Amino acid sequence: MPAPTRRLMIFRGLAGGAAAVIASAATWVRPARASSETQESEESAGPILARTSGIPVGGGRIIKGTWVVTQPVKGTFRAFSAKCTHQGCTVATIRGGTINCPCHGSKFRIADGSVARGPAKRPLARRKIKVSKGIIRLS
Structure with missing residues (x-):
């Protein structure tokens, strides 16, 4: 039997590679989707x-130096970017009804970010949120 040609070896290699791709695609399984509406709506919401x-009522919290979440009155929650609109510093404290920037002294109201x-x-740039079952998420 004569030795296989280079062309035949390349063809066999390509055919084997294609077969491997097809086989792996056939065995890939999608993760199961949530069956209840509650789980689906929670999955479609943004990060917690x-x-x-x-x-705290009348105050708030700075989250990971990126977001500010406030509760100006009981049961009302707001979210803002933690980036000061003056020169981009990250706000540092929330006191006395304001969100405070340490760089140049700007202060923003916790109710509306003004x-x-x-x-x-x-x-401050306001962010849409969703509050459900005691959890605040980005929308």
Whole structure:
């Protein structure tokens, strides 16, 4: 029997590779989808920011230096970017009804993120949230 040609060896290699791809695709299984509406709605919501019990009334919490979640009045929650609109510093504290930037002294109201004291001229960027079963999530 003559030795296989180079062309035949390349063809066999490609055919074997294609067979392997087809076989792996045939055995791939999708994860099961949630069957209940509650699970599906929770999956479609964004990441968890905080528990409602962890946000003080008349105050708030800075989450991972990225988000600010406030509760200006009992049962009302708001979320904002933690990035000051003056020069982009991360806000550092929430006291006396304001979200405070340490860099240049800007203060923002916890109820709506509006400027309480400059030099910032624009409010903090508000983020949509969903509150359900004691969990606050980004929408």
